Amino acid sequence: MHKLPTLKSVKNFDSVAILTSGGDSPGMNPAIRALTRAAFNSGISHVYGINRGYSGLINNDIQKMTSRSVTNIVQRGGTVLKSARCLEFKEPNVRQDAAKILRDRGIEALFVIGGDGSMTGAHLFTEETGIPVIGLPGTIDNDIPGSDDTIGFDTAVNTALEAIDKIRDTAQSHERLFLVEVMGRNSGFIATQVGIACGAEMVVVPEYDFDLRELCLTLAQRRATGQGSSGIIVVAEGKDPGLTNRIAYQLEEQGQNPRICILGHIQRGGSPSGHDRMLASCLGASAVSYLLAGYNDIMVGVNQGSIVDIPLRRVITETKSLNRHLFDITTLLHK
Numbered sequence: 001m002h003k004l005p006t007l008k009s010v011k012n013f014d015s016v017a018i019l020t021s022g023g024d025s026p027g028m029n030p031a032i033r034a035l036t037r038a039a040f041n042s043g044i045s046h047v048y049g050i051n052r053g054y055s056g057l058i059n060n061d062i063q064k065m066t067s068r069s070v071t072n073i074v075q076r077g078g079t080v081l082k083s084a085r086c087l088e089f090k091e092p093n094v095r096q097d098a099a100k101i102l103r104d105r106g107i108e109a110l111f112v113i114g115g116d117g118s119m120t121g122a123h124l125f126t127e128e129t130g131i132p133v134i135g136l137p138g139t140i141d142n143d144i145p146g147s148d149d150t151i152g153f154d155t156a157v158n159t160a161l162e163a164i165d166k167i168r169d170t171a172q173s174h175e176r177l178f179l180v181e182v183m184g185r186n187s188g189f190i191a192t193q194v195g196i197a198c199g200a201e202m203v204v205v206p207e208y209d210f211d212l213r214e215l216c217l218t219l220a221q222r223r224a225t226g227q228g229s230s231g232i233i234v235v236a237e238g239k240d241p242g243l244t245n246r247i248a249y250q251l252e253e254q255g256q257n258p259r260i261c262i263l264g265h266i267q268r269g270g271s272p273s274g275h276d277r278m279l280a281s282c283l284g285a286s287a288v289s290y291l292l293a294g295y296n297d298i299m300v301g302v303n304q305g306s307i308v309d310i311p312l313r314r315v316i317t318e319t320k321s322l323n324r325h326l327f328d329i330t331t332l333l334h335k
């Protein structure tokens with residue numbers, strides 16, 4: 001259960017807007033619902049939904065929300081506001097045009113739900129235009145500095161685990177080695193958590209080097225002692241396309257006959273877990289409280305169970321590192 005901040009309202013807002021940006025994540029819908037309902041119930045008269053992230057903002061693709069427009073979305077995956085990656089928003093003049101669109105509609109503040117790229121856009125936008133912005137961490141990757149958790153991470157981990165438990169059955173029947181690729185272009189948070197929870201024989205993450213020879217030796221020893229020779233290697237996709245195929249090739253050269261399963265975007269879909277619904281709801285409600293308390297240029301996040309505010313500048317300049325002790329458990333538990 002999250003500890004919510006105690007904040008005093010010192011500002012009035014008549015009209016705010018919400019957008020979801022970057023890769024979608026399960027839990028964005030409960031976050032939209034929480035922001036919308038908390039805004040109306042805190043005395044904000046108008047809430048707007050911006051379609052397709054920053055792209056919808058610059059194209060004036062904006063709709064009025066009501067309390068009813070977020071009915072029955074708490075359990076739905078994806079985002080009802082749709083999402084996009086918007087390269088044009090990197091241009092300062094485009095951000096100025098976007099601010100004019102908001103001002104013309106009387107919109108006084110913006111909530112942005114998304115990953116690190118979306119937080120960069122949010123910070124630059126408020127810094128250059130003075131329109132208050134509050135960010136919410138929405139990404140399955142859990143790689144946002146300042147927050148222990150992000151909306152969608154838990155669901156993505158559970159989705160991957162459900163798939164891997166099935167793969168484990170066939171891996172054991174055929175005494176096969178499986179390489180299961182999970183998402184995580186820049187980080188191994190999903191791979192590490194999934195690897196520990198599925199009992200993987202090895203986990204490959206972009207942050208650390210890996211030793212395939214050692215793995216093959218372990219598998220050969222297990223076969224020799226009659227402990228079976230099936231196994232799961234969880235591989236974070238990393239920046240380098242084709243990594244999983246290359247590992248499979250190396251394993252073949254060392255006498256293994258591995259199979260590959262790429263889980264891909266299945267991890268981004270599905271109904272948000274109870275954990276993600278709670279997280280999104282608490283972050284959404286708190287984001288509105290922070291705005292009314294006069295905060296700006298922050299992201300709401302989780303620190304040791306408490307909802308906290310993190311300056312967006314910190315979010316976009318720092319990197320969140322993988323916990324080495326946690327990663328080491330992946331090796332410790334399979335020997």
Ligand code: F6P
Pocket residue numbers: 022023024139140141183184185186237268
């Ligand atoms: O949402 C983050 C992420 O899932 C990364 O792990 C992945 O590399 C990327 O999105 C893929 O996104 P897209 O399909 O939008 O390019």
